[in-house]
Amino acid sequence: MKFTLLILSLFASSALAKEKMNVLFIISDDLTATALSCYGNTVCKTPNIDRLAAQGTRFTRAYCQGTYCGPSRASFMSGYYPHAIKMLGYGSPRPAIGDRATWAQHFKNSGYYSARVSKIFHMGVPIGIEKGTDGPDDPASWTERFNSQGPEWRAPGDGETLENNPDGKKPGPVGGNTFVVVEADGDDLAHSDGKTAKKAAELIQTHKNEPFFLGVGFVRPHVPFVAPRKDYKDFLPYNKMVLPEKVDGDWDDIPKQGINYKTSKNMKMDLRRQKKAVGGYYASVVYMDRMVGQVLDSLTKSGLDDKTIVIFTSDHGYHLGEHDFWAKVSLHDESAAIPLIIRLPGKKPAVCHSLVELLDLYPTLSNLCGLEVPSRLQGKDISPVFDNPKHEVRDAAFSVNGKGFLLREHDWAYIQYGEDGNKGIELFDMNKDPKQYTNLATDPKHAGTVTRFRKKMTAKLKEIRTNDLGLKY
Template sequence: MRYLIVLLVLILLSCTPKKDYNVLFIISDDLTTTAVSSYENKACKTPNIDQLASEGVRYTRAYCQYPVCGPSRASFLSGYYPHATTTFGYVSGRKNIGDQRQTWPQLFKDNGYFTARVSKIFHMGVPIDIEKGGDGADDPVSWNEKYNSQAAEWQTEGEAELVQGNPEGSIQRKGGNVMTIVKAVGDDLVHADGKTAQKASELLRKHKNERFFLAVGMVRPHVPFVAPESYFKPYPYTAVGLPEKIE
């Protein structure tokens, strides 16, 4: 009988509802595993991502559902394949999935979680929506709070170079979805991702005692390549090895 009581206690303990976990979701625009040292890149130094990988689960067979940004984000945030919703453009996917279906963050919101978006989660035009501080193709019903990280992007003060369609090197910088490099004057807060990290930290502290789903979107390394000058110093271009040229 004593062993039966112990067994019943263990069963009851195992049935105790688990604590409500908070969710911090971080996405980085155009970052590939081949650029991360925890995925065996030998040149890049990514210590913070490496620490997350060492303390959690590192996936080796996780695949995007579409080869471009908008449909891919709409897919994993709605839980539907692009071909199921015919969401192939730079939209949130809300129109196609309908108002009766929930997005991933909306599911948390509808179950009593505080949900917040910091910068680009659903599709957002980079750099245009970052320059304007606009919402992009957001899904407002998914969030209790939103924050857009406005920044000057390719117009940021600093040494600039256009490395696309500029064979003579006569153009320093150009707007739009092109490869303009800017070694920005100032600290992290001169660019969008610095502001995003600061706001995310603020929200974490503010809502630490309640259930929350916090989605944080970094826009780099999507073009334009804007970062404080200190981030360029560990990678002098003269030390970067070029891939084999294919004739």
């Protein structure tokens, strides 16, 4: 009898080990970690993302590999750094990787139902969302794919164009990749992210009896800042919004290449408009957070919490007036750092301070789900941190923006413009100067540190271009 019970116990353990874990990958667009209450924001409340953080591992030093949508998404979905696949624009990685499997495709090839809802690879916002088109998506990655069309800046409500509208003569909101705030009429389903949450919940219910890889892409808080009216209540009147500290001469020691493409000056945004931009961004975050909650609730209702690894992140960060910079692209921490939360069934909640990259998701999730981890992948398997949050994955994170390169260590942030740094260098002591106000690159006291980073950057770029793709660099 005891022998029979032992056999049954071993059989049950074996069956559990072979049971495929689901993957629910939730990604927000243009989200800075500093807008989330679980990362310390006291104005913008994000209870649903906070709930996930309280149940999973929250990473405090996660970095994207491209500080704008196109290269970032092509990178983490393909498993290669942007310069390896020559993707600094807004296309698909497919021409560079050939028949190699993307992250989602690897799961699809391993017997998973693979689907995306809205923006996973690059997709133009707002125009692509208005039209409901695929953008440079990768059809081979998915069993099914769904777009979430929405009105964007055309949504009925009270709207204002904040960017390049100093005299207020533009009638209400205007289209394009522009700072626009719309306090929108209608409910959640009037907008793209509401439709995305609903479709994701339906797919979880429909496919609960088979292993799935589900990519859920929310487009907020990407401009235009459009959200239902109720999501603005905590941020009105806008003049109570607090802007980051403004330091006289802040740009004086920054190379020309380091001045971000959107600034308070070139956007012609006065303090009133800047404060409204922050309020509009936060309202978009609150709306997105509520939609994340709907997806998480559907997972619970389907009985899949213990069978599903949940990831929440963003494609890159975002400036909200720090250094008088706005939006993405900059290689400073506001733009290069990202929120990253991973909830793994059976693991204790934790906070991890190791330097990790979005590129690590492909190999890590493959390993955690018992799939082969392709040796060609350029990210690292970070799964040891779920048993030991103090585990150090790497000594530096790497990111690019088309003009420059970032190496981010725990103590230092090093940015060089041009492959040999001939267009300028930035060096910041992140312990003494975490907001990156004082560039030490030309200080003779730190010449040795600059030399060390130059050599390290040269080695990193060589490593990135040493791969199996067969491309000419």
